[in-house]
Amino acid sequence: MSLFCYEFFAGGGLARLGLGRDWNCLMANDVSEKKAAAYAANFGDGPLLVRDIRTLSPEDLPGRAHLAWASFPCQDLSLAGRGQGLQGERSSTFWPFWELMRALQDQGREVPVAVIENVAGAITSNGGEDFRAILTAMSRAGYRFGPMVLDGRWFTPQSRPRLFIAATTAPADGLASDGPLPHCHPESLRRARAGLPAEVRRNWIWWSLPEPPRRTTNLADILKDADATAWDPPEKTRRLVELMAPGHRLNVKRALEESRATGRIVAGTLYKRTRKGPDGRSVQRAEVRFDGVCGCLRTPAGGSSRQTLVAAVDGELRSRLLTPRETARLMGAPDGYLLPKRANESYQLMGDGVVVPLVAWLERQLLRPLVERAQERAS
Numbered sequence: 001m002s003l004f005c006y007e008f009f010a011g012g013g014l015a016r017l018g019l020g021r022d023w024n025c026l027m028a029n030d031v032s033e034k035k036a037a038a039y040a041a042n043f044g045d046g047p048l049l050v051r052d053i054r055t056l057s058p059e060d061l062p063g064r065a066h067l068a069w070a071s072f073p074c075q076d077l078s079l080a081g082r083g084q085g086l087q088g089e090r091s092s093t094f095w096p097f098w099e100l101m102r103a104l105q106d107q108g109r110e111v112p113v114a115v116i117e118n119v120a121g122a123i124t125s126n127g128g129e130d131f132r133a134i135l136t137a138m139s140r141a142g143y144r145f146g147p148m149v150l151d152g153r154w155f156t157p158q159s160r161p162r163l164f165i166a167a168t169t170a171p172a173d174g175l176a177s178d179g180p181l182p183h184c185h186p187e188s189l190r191r192a193r194a195g196l197p198a199e200v201r202r203n204w205i206w207w208s209l210p211e212p213p214r215r216t217t218n219l220a221d222i223l224k225d226a227d228a229t230a231w232d233p234p235e236k237t238r239r240l241v242e243l244m245a246p247g248h249r250l251n252v253k254r255a256l257e258e259s260r261a262t263g264r265i266v267a268g269t270l271y272k273r274t275r276k277g278p279d280g281r282s283v284q285r286a287e288v289r290f291d292g293v294c295g296c297l298r299t300p301a302g303g304s305s306r307q308t309l310v311a312a313v314d315g316e317l318r319s320r321l322l323t324p325r326e327t328a329r330l331m332g333a334p335d336g337y338l339l340p341k342r343a344n345e346s347y348q349l350m351g352d353g354v355v356v357p358l359v360a361w362l363e364r365q366l367l368r369p370l371v372e373r374a375q376e377r378a379s
Contacts, residue, residue: 003371006061006111008053008070008097012038012349014331015069015117018359019367026063029053034345035352041338054096058103064111066371070097071117071354098137105141112374113367114138116165117354120149123163123188131192132200134165139200143167146176146205147192148184150362152355154212157219157293158330160355166207166366170374175366177208184209209365218292220267222329223311230320237319240270240308243286252310252317255290259312266312269294270319297327299351300344324350332356 003023007016010028012035029049030036036050049060072094094116104111116134123131131147138145145167152160180190185206193204231237241252255266268290277283288310289295295307309326310319322330324339324346331350339346 001372001375003067003368004063004065005067005069006065008068009072009093010039010048011035011071011352012337013043014333014353014356015071015359016043017333017337018354018356019067019069019363020360023067026065027061029056034340035349038338038340038345038349053093053100056096056100058100058107058109061100061104061109064109066112066374067367068097068101068111068114069117070094070115071352072097073352094134098141102141110169112168112170113370114143114167115362115367116163116167118163120161120163120188123147123149123192128192128195132196135196135204136200138165138167139203143169144172144203144205146207147189148207148209149186149189150184150212150358152331152358153293154215155357155361156330156332156355157215157217157222158295158297158355159293160296162354164362166362166370168370168374170370171377172205172370173373175205175208175369177206180206181209183211207366209362212361218267219269219294220265220292220311222326223265223267223309224326230323231318232320237310237317240286240310240319241317243272243284244288245275245285248286248288251288251290252312255312256315256317260315263314266290267292268310269322270308270310271295272308294322294330297330297347297351299348327351332358 004026005019005023007013007025007028010016010030013028016023016025016028025043025047027047027049028039028043029051030039031050031052033050036048039048049056101111101114125131135145135147145165147163147165149161150164152158152162193201196204241249244252251268255268259266268288270286270288273285273287274282275285297307307322308319309322310317324343325335327347327350328337328339329335331353332355340349
């Protein structure tokens with residue numbers, strides 16, 4: 001079966017990597033020239049349009065696609081952003097994307113499956129109005145939709161919960177459950193559904209997805225790039241420990257003990273936070289986790305974006321920034337994936353991306369079956 005897709009807000013093409021080689025990309029679009037350069041380096045520039053989505057017309061979308069993927073910008077919806085919601089400069093780009101979907105319907109080129117991906121905060125941003133607006137637009141276009149919160153940590157050692165809305169005009173027989181599932185339909189989605197108008201709520205689908213596979217890697221498994229000279233000077237690492245509250249220092253002590261006892265690297269990650277001290281004043285704190293999973297990768301422009309790697313190595317605590325290649329591994333990109341030469345551009349590319357094996361899992365479990373049903377109906 002030949003499969004065709006459009007990839008909006010394509011970034012470095014991680015969604016395309018996840019969809020796999022069976023999918024032929026008819027058009028990819030991103031406004032960022034730097035991200036587009038990474039996309040072209042890995043996939044070629046044949047289907048790539050480096051333009052603001054607001055300037056695209058249906059004529060820029062060749063052929064007939066089975067799937068449209070849109071990871072529209074999250075800055076106005078995330079906790080690290082300004083909270084402007086779908087009216088914000090970047091997150092408002094959802095609307096020209098959906099106008100293109102409607103225009104393709106008018107031309108008889110309806111895309112039967114559309115996937116929206118964004119931060120989980122999109123469920124509650126602007127008092128839930130943004131989420132309701134997205135679902136209402138889908139409902140009015142004749143799509144049924146199933147929102148899910150899926151976490152990248154199921155597949156890579158990175159905590160990365162994201163909202164996915166899989167919308168379709170295809171039959172959903174055998175792909176829907178009778179109600180929410182605990183691993184992908186959190187309470188925030190259940191509350192949001194209850195607040196929808198009845199005519200929109202009727203188009204809601206609880207997608208029936210299996211529980212994700214057990215992840216077999218942890219953070220230490222991706223540490224292959226930095227040699228001994230790349231670690232911070234010991235005094236910088238000691239300063240980080242001095243910024244820790246007692247509970248986090250205890251975490252460090254336990255990691256060092258485990259490293260000495262086993263001879264293995266015990267890896268964790270650290271963020272600097274501003275917290276209230278006992279006297280009520282704001283103080284800077286270093287907060288560390290050693291659960292084998294790093295915090296969510298963010299872009300260099302995001303709030304609290306600098307995530308520091310800390311590791312107990314041979315009974316000594318070391319620290320440094322994650323390397324660009326390590327961030328790519330945390331997104332599930334293969335080591336053959338070509339990264340930008342500048343580290344900050346790589347951090348931006350990965351911080352804005354989707355976890356590759358999560359997309360591959362969603363493609364197998366839901367997206368391909370939906371496309372097959374759409375083709376059966378059309379034949």
